[in-house]
Amino acid sequence: MLAILVYIMVFLQLFKSYELCPLEYYVIDENHSYCSQPYPNVVDLPISSSERTAILRIHNHERRLVRGTNIEKMYWNDDLAEIALRYARRCEFDHDKASQRSVPRIPLSTGQNLAMGYDNWTQAIGGWIEEKEHYIHGYPATGIVAHYTQMIWHSAVLVGCAATMCPPSGIFDMKWPFYVCNYVTGQLNSNLYRPYDQGIEDRPLNDCHGKVCLYNGTLDLKTCQCQCSTYATGSQCEHLNCSILPPCYYQSPESCIAVNVPLECPRLCGLCDRYEVLKQVYGKANLAPNTPAIKMLRTTTITTTTSSTKRKPAGRKMKTNSQKQPRKLSLITHPSTVIASNSCNYLSLSIGPYLLHSLMIIIVTLKSF
Numbered sequence: 001m002l003a004i005l006v007y008i009m010v011f012l013q014l015f016k017s018y019e020l021c022p023l024e025y026y027v028i029d030e031n032h033s034y035c036s037q038p039y040p041n042v043v044d045l046p047i048s049s050s051e052r053t054a055i056l057r058i059h060n061h062e063r064r065l066v067r068g069t070n071i072e073k074m075y076w077n078d079d080l081a082e083i084a085l086r087y088a089r090r091c092e093f094d095h096d097k098a099s100q101r102s103v104p105r106i107p108l109s110t111g112q113n114l115a116m117g118y119d120n121w122t123q124a125i126g127g128w129i130e131e132k133e134h135y136i137h138g139y140p141a142t143g144i145v146a147h148y149t150q151m152i153w154h155s156a157v158l159v160g161c162a163a164t165m166c167p168p169s170g171i172f173d174m175k176w177p178f179y180v181c182n183y184v185t186g187q188l189n190s191n192l193y194r195p196y197d198q199g200i201e202d203r204p205l206n207d208c209h210g211k212v213c214l215y216n217g218t219l220d221l222k223t224c225q226c227q228c229s230t231y232a233t234g235s236q237c238e239h240l241n242c243s244i245l246p247p248c249y250y251q252s253p254e255s256c257i258a259v260n261v262p263l264e265c266p267r268l269c270g271l272c273d274r275y276e277v278l279k280q281v282y283g284k285a286n287l288a289p290n291t292p293a294i295k296m297l298r299t300t301t302i303t304t305t306t307s308s309t310k311r312k313p314a315g316r317k318m319k320t321n322s323q324k325q326p327r328k329l330s331l332i333t334h335p336s337t338v339i340a341s342n343s344c345n346y347l348s349l350s351i352g353p354y355l356l357h358s359l360m361i362i363i364v365t366l367k368s369f
């Protein structure tokens with residue numbers, strides 16, 4: 001009897017959580033940024049298609065300039081952009097956790113660059129690029145470089161950005177524009193790992209249309225084919241078989257912060273549960289992260305992508321920018337702003353999937369008891 005009561009309470013609790021957050025996000029992090037509440041009176045600054053083109057052009061220009069042999073061309077990803085938008089609406093000038101910005105179907109490290117107070121995207125990204133004066137390939141950085149190194153990280157093939165106008169809050173006594181870009185993959189510490197392999201001459205970027213390989217698969221830059229690990233199959237290694245995982249040499253889920261651990265220990269890092277949810281939500285045939293992008297590219301259209309970044313740099317940038325902010329803020333004019341809606345798309349699910357998802361939450365949660 002008591003057990004049943006507890007069960008019902010768990011059900012109600014989960015039901016409530018689900019109302020706030022779709023299962024495919026909830027299973028990644030119960031506080032996923034996709035599900036976060038907007039700051040009151042925040043205003044979206046929608047990205048026009050020419051701004052989007054400029055964001056990609058500037059990133060790819062910087063990526064080409066360094067002459068790396070393994071750098072890939074970067075593409076836009078709408079899922080990353082939507083998650084960035086929902087985070088930007090929170091008006092917190094600090095990074096969210098990597099798991100809070102992870103795209104459900106892209107279980108790879110996801111980085112983030114933040115800026116505030118700049119007049120427009122070109123200026124904001126320009127602020128990140130300025131850091132390259134402190135970057136010397138193969139040597140320790142002489143200053144903050146993490147925004148720049150995320151931009152040029154060889155495997156950062158996907159980016160999605162968003163901006164909002166935040167009302168005065170905390171230390172900011174004027175309204176302030178907030179810029180967020182999320183990247184897949186995120187970067188590593190550039191003092192320990194090189195963002196790219198240095199080449200000698202100008203070369204075009206490797207272009208696999210933003211294709212990513214999951215579950216420890218590696219992308220062959222010549223053929224653009226994924227070489228999958230033993231426990232994954234599919235064109236992007238998107239099918240995970242958790243019944244044939246090799247032994248995992250890490251004990252604690254805390255280890256999953258390190259980028260290699262989720263790739264090699266999917267179960268420890270929750271990727272087996274996540275995979276079950278993904279199958280339910282998207283269908284087994286639709287798990288490849290960006291096949292649409294690849295198809296679109298063949299017809300020479302703009303493609304979709306994903307993103308990732310580092311945490312520490314943003315905090316630093318925050319300081320830099322807040323010093324600049326008063327001057328910059330006074331110049332801001334954004335005629336075409338739109339009030340952020342509090343409406344939640346994900347509540348408009350039809351009843352069928354809704355109940356199914358509630359059930360899935362219980363299964364997933366009970367499994368982890």
Ligand SMILES: *[C@@H]1O[C@H](CO)[C@@H](O)[C@H](O)[C@H]1NC(C)=O
Pocket residue numbers: 029030031
């Ligand atoms: C989610 O946020 C709540 C409230 O801030 C916190 O108590 C909880 O520990 C968070 N959950 C995770 C998994 O971080």
Ligand SMILES: *[C@@H]1O[C@H](CO)[C@@H](O)[C@H](O)[C@H]1NC(C)=O
Pocket residue numbers: 119120122123331
């Ligand atoms: C961005 O802002 C700067 C400084 O205000 C301005 O000179 C530049 O023309 C703007 N660029 C775009 C694309 O609006």
Ligand SMILES: *[C@@H]1O[C@H](CO)[C@@H](O)[C@H](O)[C@H]1NC(C)=O
Pocket residue numbers: 241243244
């Ligand atoms: C997982 O691998 C095992 C062993 O090779 C195989 O029998 C099983 O069918 C696979 N499961 C899926 C869902 O592919």
Ligand SMILES: *[C@@H]1O[C@H](CO)[C@@H](O)[C@H](O)[C@H]1NC(C)=O
Pocket residue numbers: 216218229230246263264
């Ligand atoms: C994951 O990939 C890395 C690099 O390709 C490789 O060294 C490692 O053995 C792989 N691990 C597993 C469990 O497949």
